Amino acid sequence: MENQPKDHVGVLLGVGILFIAWGILGVLDQKNFTYSGYSTDGNNTIVQVEKGSPAEAAGLKKGDVIMSTGGIAVANTKAQSMQPRPKIGESKEYVITRNGEEMKLDLTYAALPDKQNTLNILGFLIGVIFIVLGVFMHYRRKTGLSWTFAIFMLCFGFVFFEGPYIAPGIANQLIRSISISIVLFSFGALANYMLNYPPKSRYNLKLLYLPAALAALLFWILEFTLPESTESLNMLVRYFVGAVIIFYFGLSLVTLISKFLNSNAEERKASGLDLMLIGAVIGLLPILIYFTISTFSPGTILPGNDYVFLTFIAIPIFFSLALMHRGEKELAV
The missing domain is CATH 1.20.1070 (Rhopdopsin 7-helix transmembrane proteins)
Known part of the structure; x- marks a missing residue:
């Protein structure tokens, strides 16, 4: 060549x-990255919650479907994209459905x-x-x-x-x-x-x-x-x-x-x-x-x-x- x-x-x-x-x-x-401790399938259904994580402490479980975070529907891409990243120690309200029942949980973000x-x-x-x-x-x-x-x-x-x-x-x-x-x-x-x-x-x-x-x-x-x-x-x-x-x-x-x-x-x-x-x-x-x-x-x-x-x-x-x-x-x- x-x-x-x-x-x-x-x-x-x-x-x-x-x-x-x-x-x-x-x-x-x-040092500013936050950790929640859960994973989804790409369609807002939780497929994994790590032990000892903020997600576990908040009460999230495998199979939960996330409907909104911080008062904004997860389907609302425009509103979600304008949200600043969460800070360490900040809490957000998660609205989920579990077995057809709607629930509200508070998740507090931790450091990595x-x-x-x-x-x-x-x-x-x-x-x-x-x-x-x-x-x-x-x-x-x-x-x-x-x-x-x-x-x-x-x-x-x-x-x-x-x-x-x-x-x-x-x-x-x-x-x-x-x-x-x-x-x-x-x-x-x-x-x-x-x-x-x-x-x-x-x-x-x-x-x-x-x-x-x-x-x-x-x-x-x-x-x-x-x-x-x-x-x-x-x-x-x-x-x-x-x-x-x-x-x-x-x-x-x-x-x-x-x-x-x-x-x-x-x-x-x-x-x-x-x-x-x-x-x-x-x-x-x-x-x-x-x-x-x-x-x-x-x-x-x-x-x-x-x-x-x-x-x-x-x-x-x-x-x-x-x-x-x-x-x-x-x-x-």
Whole structure:
């Protein structure tokens, strides 16, 4: 492949620094994050209440359907979007239905527990590793493949950054929409790298980013029109976005496994496909299973679901080793 212009390294470095700075601001704001201790199925039905959490103390139970919080119906997306985030120690009235009976409960928000703080920090560090290795590998190699690799690594690293709190308003909507677009683009960039990794696939890549673009467009429309949150709309969004993510992760895994099976032992070692496969199986397969189950069975709580994202660390490590190994083989030849 032809070398990319050297100034592209500067562009990557600048974007990487910008992304990491955004993540640092989020880490610094973490002390203000609140914790409620319950999870829903995306349609306001509670599927999990953590032991010792504010939700348990308030009396919330699995199967409760949340009707309103703070006096605002959960279906009223516009009014909900204009509410500032709750403060630690603040209480809100929750109106729920339980077995057809309406109930009012008061939930007092707490600070994030130590476990969640630690997981957030680990997520930030994983994002930094993605970005640093992406920029470094392109700096070392400056090829079309390393450029594709760097784009994927930068965008994927951004996925792990929470970012600071932005008050409700147009700035919040813009930042949320841009952030979601980058996240969706990162999934397409992952598949693009897998398809371009030697031996390059023969598939037409022109429409590869179309699903991500459509999902991003959907989010932009929802973010700025703020339609009423209905069960059918929530289900449509969950299925569509879930299908997009499953498509990209599945395509990436299938593509890599196909290349691995169609190569002999010597070719696998020379191209780094063995290292790529290790990284993909450890880093992608658990997430693919998780997304598939959470998309089609949102009420299912998988054991260890809080920690599944940690497997992503295998991707930057093994993918970088594969690209570096491939470069050494090319130099040796």
